[in-house]
Amino acid sequence: MTIEELEQVAKSVCQENEKYDFEVNVCMDLACMSQGADRLREALEKAAGASDKHVLVRRTGCMGPCSSGPLVRVDPEETLYHHVNAGHAEAIVASLGGAPVPELQCDLNDHFDRQVRVVLENAGHIDPEKIDDYIARDGYKALLTALTEMTPSGVIHRITESGLRGRGGGGYPTGLKWGTVAKAGGELKYVVCNGDEGDPGAFMDRSVMEGDPHRVIEGMAIAAYAVGASKGFIYVRAEYPVAVSRLTTALRDTRRRGLLGSGICNTPFNFDVEIRLGAGAFVCGEETALLASIEGRRGAPKPRPPYPAVSGLWGKPTLINNVETFANIAPIVRNGGKWFANMGSERSKGTKVFALTGKIANTGLVEVPMGIKLREIIEVIGGGVPDGHTFKAVQTGGPSGGCIPAEMLDLGVSYDALMAVGSIMGSGGMIVMDDTSCMVNVARFFVEFCMTESCGKCIPCRAGTAQMFTLLSRICEGSGTMEDLDLLVSLCNTIKETSLCGLGMTAPNPVLSTLKYFKNEYIEHIVHKRCPAGVCNMEAHASEVSKEVLA
Amino acid sequence: MSESMGVKTLIIDGQEVSARSGQTILEVARENDIKIPTLCHIEGLGAVGACRLCLVEVKGTSKLFPSCVANIHEGMEVLTDTERLRKHRRVILELLFAERNHICSVCVSNGHCELQALAQEQGVTHISLPYRNPALAVDASHERFTVDHNRCILCTRCVRVCAEIEGAHVWDVMGRGIDSIVITDLHDEWGASSCTRCGKCVQVCPTGALFDKSKIGSDHPKYPDFLPYLNLMREAQ
Numbered sequence: 001m002t003i004e005e006l007e008q009v010a011k012s013v014c015q016e017n018e019k020y021d022f023e024v025n026v027c028m029d030l031a032c033m034s035q036g037a038d039r040l041r042e043a044l045e046k047a048a049g050a051s052d053k054h055v056l057v058r059r060t061g062c063m064g065p066c067s068s069g070p071l072v073r074v075d076p077e078e079t080l081y082h083h084v085n086a087g088h089a090e091a092i093v094a095s096l097g098g099a100p101v102p103e104l105q106c107d108l109n110d111h112f113d114r115q116v117r118v119v120l121e122n123a124g125h126i127d128p129e130k131i132d133d134y135i136a137r138d139g140y141k142a143l144l145t146a147l148t149e150m151t152p153s154g155v156i157h158r159i160t161e162s163g164l165r166g167r168g169g170g171g172y173p174t175g176l177k178w179g180t181v182a183k184a185g186g187e188l189k190y191v192v193c194n195g196d197e198g199d200p201g202a203f204m205d206r207s208v209m210e211g212d213p214h215r216v217i218e219g220m221a222i223a224a225y226a227v228g229a230s231k232g233f234i235y236v237r238a239e240y241p242v243a244v245s246r247l248t249t250a251l252r253d254t255r256r257r258g259l260l261g262s263g264i265c266n267t268p269f270n271f272d273v274e275i276r277l278g279a280g281a282f283v284c285g286e287e288t289a290l291l292a293s294i295e296g297r298r299g300a301p302k303p304r305p306p307y308p309a310v311s312g313l314w315g316k317p318t319l320i321n322n323v324e325t326f327a328n329i330a331p332i333v334r335n336g337g338k339w340f341a342n343m344g345s346e347r348s349k350g351t352k353v354f355a356l357t358g359k360i361a362n363t364g365l366v367e368v369p370m371g372i373k374l375r376e377i378i379e380v381i382g383g384g385v386p387d388g389h390t391f392k393a394v395q396t397g398g399p400s401g402g403c404i405p406a407e408m409l410d411l412g413v414s415y416d417a418l419m420a421v422g423s424i425m426g427s428g429g430m431i432v433m434d435d436t437s438c439m440v441n442v443a444r445f446f447v448e449f450c451m452t453e454s455c456g457k458c459i460p461c462r463a464g465t466a467q468m469f470t471l472l473s474r475i476c477e478g479s480g481t482m483e484d485l486d487l488l489v490s491l492c493n494t495i496k497e498t499s500l501c502g503l504g505m506t507a508p509n510p511v512l513s514t515l516k517y518f519k520n521e522y523i524e525h526i527v528h529k530r531c532p533a534g535v536c537n538m539e540a541h542a543s544e545v546s547k548e549v550l551a
Numbered sequence: 552m553s554e555s556m557g558v559k560t561l562i563i564d565g566q567e568v569s570a571r572s573g574q575t576i577l578e579v580a581r582e583n584d585i586k587i588p589t590l591c592h593i594e595g596l597g598a599v600g601a602c603r604l605c606l607v608e609v610k611g612t613s614k615l616f617p618s619c620v621a622n623i624h625e626g627m628e629v630l631t632d633t634e635r636l637r638k639h640r641r642v643i644l645e646l647l648f649a650e651r652n653h654i655c656s657v658c659v660s661n662g663h664c665e666l667q668a669l670a671q672e673q674g675v676t677h678i679s680l681p682y683r684n685p686a687l688a689v690d691a692s693h694e695r696f697t698v699d700h701n702r703c704i705l706c707t708r709c710v711r712v713c714a715e716i717e718g719a720h721v722w723d724v725m726g727r728g729i730d731s732i733v734i735t736d737l738h739d740e741w742g743a744s745s746c747t748r749c750g751k752c753v754q755v756c757p758t759g760a761l762f763d764k765s766k767i768g769s770d771h772p773k774y775p776d777f778l779p780y781l782n783l784m785r786e787a788q
Contacts, residue, residue: 281727298724303600303620456705456724456731457601463646466729467680487679494642497615497635498603 001258001265003144006135013136020056022096023075024048025124029062029210030203030242031364032069036085040070043089051093061211063124064115065108066364073124074100082106111362114381116343116369118351119327123211123365128246131253134214140259142333143218146225147267150333155226156182159329161337163349168194168285168322169397169426170502171348171415177319180309181227184317189229191220191271192313192320194290195236195243198282199398200449201357202429205323207365208353209236209243212327213250217273219326221260222333224271227319232273235290239280247275282399282453286501287320289455300455301501322427324353345371348414352425358395358432361386368413375409378432389434393517397426399446399453400506402513403439422513424506438535439518440525444472446510450503461504464495468511475522478529478538485522489515563629576618576629577605587631588640588669591706592619593755595778596715602706604640604669607631615639640673649680650729651687652701653758659771660759666704667758687732692742695764696753700732703760709733709752716781721746751777 017023026032026041041059048055063071068082072092081092081104088104095101117123126133134140146155160175181189193216197205209216220232236244251273254260262270276294283289284299291313293299312318328350332340341349348370354377357363361383368377378384378394385391393403402423404411411417415425433442451465471488474480492508499505515522524532531538557572563585570579575598580587591602600617607618610628618631630636647653647666655661687700707724710733714720721744725734735744753761755775762771 283727303617305622451728454728456726456728457599457707458603459601459643459646459650459704460603462705462728462731463650466683467646467649470681470683490642491680494639498606498639498643500600500603500617 001140001144003141003148003265006140006144009132010136010138013132017056017136019054021054023056023058024092024096025058025060025063025073025075027061027063027069027071027073027124028059028128029066029069029207031062031066032071033242035070037070039086040072040084040089043086044072044093047089047093051096053093053096055093055096058127059129060126061123061128062120062207062365064120064365065111065362067362068106068108068364072104080106080108082108108362110380111366111383114372114376115367116351117367118331118340118343119208119215119324119353120211120365120367121331122215123207126212128211128213129249131214131250131257134212138334139214139330140218142330143221143225143259144265146222146333147265147269152182152226152228155222155333158333158337159226162332162340163337163344163347164325164328164332164340165348165415166322167324167328167352167427169400169424171425174321174325177309177321178223178226180307181229181317181319184310186317188231188316189227190313190316190318191224191227191229191232192291192294192308192318193220193232193234193326194285194287194320194322195234195240196278196282196285196290197240197323197427198237198285198453199400199427199429200446201355201431202398202427203355204353204365204428206240206243208323208327209240210246213243213247214254215327215330216247216323217250217254217260219321219329220273221264221271222329223319223321223326225269227317229319230270230272232271233276233294233313234273235276235278235284235294237278237280237284244275244277251275281455282449283455283501283503286503289501290320291318298455300457301503303500324428343369345412345414347416348425352413352428354428354430356382356430356432358430359385359389359391359434359437360432370414371412373409374404374411374413377413377430378409382432385432385434389436391432392435392437393433393439393442393514395423395431395433395442395446395510396429397424397506397509398429399449400424400502400509401426401429402509403433403442403517404513405517422509422516424509436533436535438476438531438533439514439521440472440476440531441533441535443510443514444469444476447472447507450507454503454507458498458500458504460495461499461501461507464491464499464504465507467491468495468508472511475525476531476536476538478525478536480526482526485526559623559625561623561625561627561629564631570623572623574623576607576616576621576623579623580618580629580631585631587618588673589619590665590669590704590757591708593708593757593775593778595775595782596708596711596755599707599711602704603643606636606639608633608636637673641675644670644673644675645678645680647704648675648678649682651683651685651703658702658759659762659766660702660773662770663772664759665757683729690735690741691764692740693746693748693764694742695748696741696750696761697764698733698735698741698761699759701760702758703733704758705731705733706757707733708755708757709761712751712755712778716778717747717749717751719745719747719749722752 288302600620606615608630
């Protein structure tokens with residue numbers, strides 16, 4: 001396929017769309033699907049067919065505010081309807097061209113106006129299973145431009161210039177990583193996409209893979225051209241069946257169009273991608289464990305160096321990036337590095353997708369420029385804490401991250417700023433907690449997660465997380481002592497400094513950050529045997545004590 | 552000149568030493584009689600960097616490096632025995648003792664156990680962490696050997712010696728995290744497994760987890776020194 005052919009496809013899609021007076025976009029992301037979006041779409045199609053209006057009913061990827069689903073957006077008016085079900089289909093179709101249906105309309109202007117959409121630019125606008133929809137929105141243009149007009153080093157230069165940093169959590173400069181793999185010797189190199197999103201409360205990568213799978217594939221193909229790789233793998237967790245099926249469809253269509261395979265766009269560039277399914281291990285999100293899993297071995301990390309860039313899959317140089325990192329590539333190649341570098345803060349460029357969950361009004365997916373204040377994300381975009389409760393803390397970075405208290409809400413979101421307050425950017429989960437959340441219990445939850453997800457290879461993580469869990473459980477049950485607290489701190493320190501991989505090194509973060517900002521809650525549990533939030537059940541211990549007294 | 556010949560110089564614990572490019576910190580330290588504690592590492596098997604006891608400090612970075620897998624580089628300054636490292640080593644050993652049921656007085660390896668020796672050397676006099684006391688099985692189905700999971704520290708020496716040296720790959724690790732255990736074949740009984748009965752795993756096991764049945768109740772010294780010789784002889788061929 002050439003650029004001319006690509007433009008031809010885009011043109012024919014536009015012509016086809018112009019036949020319709022109205023576009024009814026139905027969000028078919030997992031959250032909306034689980035609330036009957038598929039039945040809704042059928043009903044809308046039926047209603048549209050029965051009416052004399054020219055209506056295009058389109059399934060799309062995640063529109064963002066998942067808690068308001070199922071969502072429907074009517075174009076060209078851009079009317080957004082929430083909590084729609086199949087019964088509303090006729091009313092919606094009938095309203096087209098007239099006044100919107102008032103009881104379904106929702107006002108989320110604050111929610112959308114503050115967002116900047118780069119990764120999610122197509123979300124809600126294209127059918128994820130139609131490659132032509134993606135092409136009509138400049139899809140694969142970046143790949144073909146790179147192949148025909150740019151050298152591999154030119155592509156790397158553009159990525160470096162953009163200042164893009166790894167979106168999987170580590171924040172390693174993407175251009176630097178690509179440059180290292182490009183310089184590594186050897187004929188055979190691999191490109192791997194890390195779609196093993198496992199943080200509790202994080203669903204950014206799932207939504208990207210489900211809503212815009214071609215964007216990931218295009219990013220990988222550009223990366224492969226830049227580093228000289230000919231084979232790619234997308235590692236997706238098996239718990240994401242919709243993502244897997246949409247990626248499979250996307251790969252098939254991409255091959256049919258000649259955008260993957262041999263001699264892409266009449267150039268000597270060959271590249272193809274295979275999907276590998278994860279078997280449910282969180283640790284396989286760690287790059288060396290992920291590579292071991294692709295090779296068919298036990299998913300356990302290896303000490304680095306050697307880094308995958310030098311010796312990765314089957315000992316070959318391997319570029320491994322996160323889904324969201326790859327999703328940023330096409331727009332950067334299309335619009336230039338400077339365009340991307342203009343967004344964001346000093347050392348964190350571009351935008352970041354966050355999954356807002358927990359005690360917040362607008363649960364769902366948001367994309368904001370780096371450097372935006374946490375307060376703006378939570379209070380304006382997220383709509384604040386509902387039901388009259390007060391905000392207590394926001395947990396970023398999943399089980400590896402920390403809890404940030406209300407005093408620090410004016411913090412600008414960037415890799416370095418979050419690190420400085422004892423949390424991390426992570427892959428982008430943001431769990432909001434209010435006055436009904438017990439911070440000791442929250443720490444225990446995340447430590448339990450790390451304990452069960454530890455691979456068991458190194459001692460500090462394997463036995464250390466289990467000991468942390470025991471000590472935190474004691475405190476939550478009312479049998480903890482101040483000595484236990486000292487022990488916990490000493491343990492955290494050793495686990496952080498001596499663990500083999502990132503899972504262990506960051507596992508103490510939820511404990512350390514809650515201890516730093518909410519130590520009084522620990523003291524309340526230990527000394528006064530009471531849980532200020534009323535979450536922990538301490539009665540069991542209290543009754544034991546009273547029995548002892550009676551005896 | 553020294554660069555081109557692949558010879559590097561570095562400082563370990565204040566002592567200037569020379570090394571070949573590509574050597575690990577541990578190798579160079581041992582050549583120079585500088586002792587770094589190790590548990591999962593054993594000469595003759597591939598290093599996995601899992602026990603974290605051999606971590607060392609390198610001047611100029613706050614990161615700790617596992618000396619069994621970290622390569623040396625020109626001019627680096629390594630510290631192997633600082634208070635920070637000693638503290639971490641004690642905590643790691645405590646974690647091991649509290650993880651399973653290590654009762655030295657009734658163990659076949661009492662007196663010649665690598666874990667016990669390390670604990671004495673590192674000054675672990677008591678365990679402040681809560682004992683987990685897990686209920687773990689003993690598999691005595693093999694005609695010659697027994698595996699007592701209560702004494703296993705998951706160093707994976709048995710897994711590696713069986714795969715890398717014997718070529719049988721009977722041993723492997725099952726489960727995750729704190730529930731990990733070593734298994735034979737697909738969690739079959741050791742006696743019913745494809746074990747070749749060579750006994751190498753028993754000799755390299757640092758504790759009393761794998762032992763020879765004929766030695767129950769008596770002293771059971773182990774002789775892992777065969778490994779370097781075996782590798783040497785194989786290379787000579």
